[in-house]
Amino acid sequence: MSTPQSILHEVFGYGQFRGPQQAIIEHVTGGGDALVLMPTGGGKSLCYQIPAIVRHDAGHGVAIVVSPLIALMHDQVGALHEAGVDAAFLNSTLDWQAALDVERRLARAEVTLLYAAPERLTTPRFLELLDGLHAQERLSLFAIDEAHCVSQWGHDFRPEYRALTVLHERYAGVPRIALTATADALTRADIVERLQLQQARQFVSSFDRPNIRYRLVEKKDPTQQLLRFIESEHEGDAGVVYCQSRKRVEEIAQTLAGHGINALPYHAGLDAAVRQAHQDRFLREEGIVMVATIAFGMGIDKPDVRFVAHLDMPKNIEGYYQETGRAGRDGQPADAWMAYGLADVVNQRRMIDESPAGEEFKQVMRGKLDALLALAEATDCRRVRLLGYFGEESRPCGNCDNCLHPPAVWDATDAARKLLSTIYRVQQMSGISFGAGHVMDILRGKASDKVKQFGHEAISTFGLGAEYSEAQLRGVLRQLIATGAVAVDAAAYNTLKLTDLSRAVLRGEEPVRIRESVAAPAQHRAKRERSPARAARESAAAALDTEAQARFAALKAWRAEVAREHNLPAYVIFHDATLAAIAALAPQSPEDLQGVSGIGAKKLEAYGAEVLRVCEGA
Structure with a gap:
């Protein structure tokens, strides 16, 4: 009879399991339910593929894998075929006859693993096939990949995942394994409740990806910053650049291509055939840089992505971790680089405030955004902060930007008090609120047309912050917004307002200490910096x-x-x-x-x- 160890060696060609793989595989092979949290590149697929093969060989029938993406199904089934495993998928890429052939083989339990999207799995036709298999005791297990999609607190919520409760209700006794790379405690609890996995054993691996170097820089000229980063450290490397809007994706892809970088755009507004062609090129060719919205990336198994860059701030740490986790799946050094600025903070706040969701949901989303802002503004180890968010203790990594180049910190309490005072006095004088640029102009003593129009030269704080640069004041404002001492009113053109938390700062009871502006890195620092990806290639070649x-x-x-x-x-x-x-x-x-x-x-x-x-x- 097949054993997990023999399948690992004979089918997949590996000598030993990694981390908790063996415990998970033995538990599921024995018929147990499991919730698996394992970082990208940690070997999640084997945690259900090996039990599926062992159980099939033992006469338990077919494993059903719930997968959210067609491209992922295609590549996983292709990889299984290469390893000699009988696997198939059912999705819209198959014509009627091909789909019928797969259904017939499924009904006879001839396939070991069958991949399907959640939308298809819950159709009457598919459930009828599963009913027939269940009646014959030929359903070996259900694997629910990207399980965070079931949670409203997750970063990729997909309502169709909610219908997967049918698996527990209709096919009791068939083991289920839910897998994800990213879930904080709140999302984890939601997955357990939504998928009825209360009795499942939970396997939570370390979230640490030690081969990834985290680097977050202040925006100044983000396009040029990105170009410098790619040209100086990742020439010829495969990478992903994330932008918030489709228009920005097109602009950045065109700019990179104009500088000789093999870049392609990817977003939901492109023709489906073009999107597919670009994704195929990214997966199959070397050195492609994909410029994309978050529509791209889930389930991308490409191992040699050497960098992930964010030109706009994601919504939360889960999204950031999931997206940066697409780098360095092969375990070799990789970079996670992000440029962020005050506009990112304001835009993300606005999107939360303008969403039609309930206040409880908005509060949770604001808390998640605050955690990401705290990561961006941190002066200590990025990795300690990142892992701490997921409840994991760690020590300074020595490999992130803050560890390698500890940032200078300045006491911004005085600047913060003057900014808050200006926001208050402007509103008192005019009866309305104003945006960040106008408030900073007043404090720095800049008599702009708008300042003159409203007579704001007469405000007592006019010119009191002349010693502060605009970059410094923007950094202070980011911190005040991040800590809730300033609110952004999205309904009133992103104007600034004081909050209950403003008082402690105004009174000097709450000190404000922030990192110095590093938007324009010094030349000597750029020379000292050595691309970890390039170092990996050099060491591999030297071997x-x-x-x-x-x-x-x-x-x-x-x-x-x-x-x-x-x-x-x-x-x-x-x-x-x-x-x-x-x-x-x-x-x-x-x-x-x-x-x-x-x-x-x-x-x-x-x-x-x-x-x-x-x-x-x-």
Whole structure:
């Protein structure tokens, strides 16, 4: 009989489990329910694929995998086929006859894993198929991937996930495993309640991604900042750039392409065929930079994404963590870079305030945004802050921007009091509120047309903050908005208002200390900075001698051809790490390839002779 260990080795070609994988797999294989929180790149898929194979071999039938994205289904099923596992998907890319063939094979429990979207799973036709399997005791397990989508507190809430309660109600006794890379305590509790997993065993891995370097910079000229970052540290690397609007996506993609960077746009407004073509190129080609809204990325398994950049602030830490987690899935060094500014804070507040949601929901969302703002303004270790949000204690990492270059901090209490005082006096004098730019002009003594129009030169704080730069005052305002001492009235053109929390700052009871402006990094710092991605490539190349490097290059070229023939991303055939191990080994026989990580029995049979031929000819 198959065992998890034998499947891990013979099918997937790995010698040992990672982290909690073995405990999860044994629990689910034994028929237990599980909620699994494991970071991106941690090996979540094996946690349901191996139990599915073992249980199928033991006569328990088909595993149903709930997956939210067609592209992810296609690549996962392709990877399983490459490993010799009988898997299939049901989605809109299949024509009527192909879908009917899959349904017939499903009804006969001939497939080991069947992937379907939540919308399809809850249709009467699909439920009828599941009823038939359940009656024959041929449903082995349900795997619910991206389980945070079920929660209203999650960053990718999808109402159709709520209907998955039918799995527990209709198919009692069939084990269920829900998996996600991102869920704080509130989201986790919501997943348990919505999916009725109260009796499930919870497996919570460390959220730490030590190979990712977190860097958050103040916006000055974000497009130029992004260009400098990519050109100086990630030339030729695959990456993802996130923007908030479709228009911004188009502009940035065009600008990057104009500077010789292989960049493509991706957003929901593009034609579906164009979107698919761009995603396919990103997955299948090397060195593509995808510029996208958050519509892109869930379930992207590309292992060699060397950077994720945010030109606009996400809504919360979960979204930030999920999106940055798409970098460095191969465990090699990668960058998470974000430029943020006062406008980001104001825009995110406005979107929350203008949403039709109830006040309880808005309060939770404001709290989540505040946590992200606190991360952005932090002067201590980014990683400690990030992991602390998920309830995990840690020590300074020595690898984030604050650890590598501790920021200077200044006492902004006086500036904060003067800003609050100006907001108060402007409203008292005019009877209306004004925006950030106008308030700062008054405090800095700038007699703009608007200041003259309203006679605000007469305000007692006019010019009292002349020693502060606009960048400094914007930083103070961000902090005041982040801590709730200033409110942004979205309904009144993003004007500023005092709150109950303003009093403590005005009285000097609440000190305000913030990081100095670092919008324009000094040249000496840029020279000292060494791209972790580039360092990884250099060290990997140094580990191979000249002949091994030639074999590695030949193997990558051969893999690209095979991937094109199979219409799959190259990493589905073999990961770079596997090719590097083969190149270093210089194999002479099929036996030499046995035991190389990533080469299972099916892949050895399918590709062994070709790999030996390529190595010999290199």
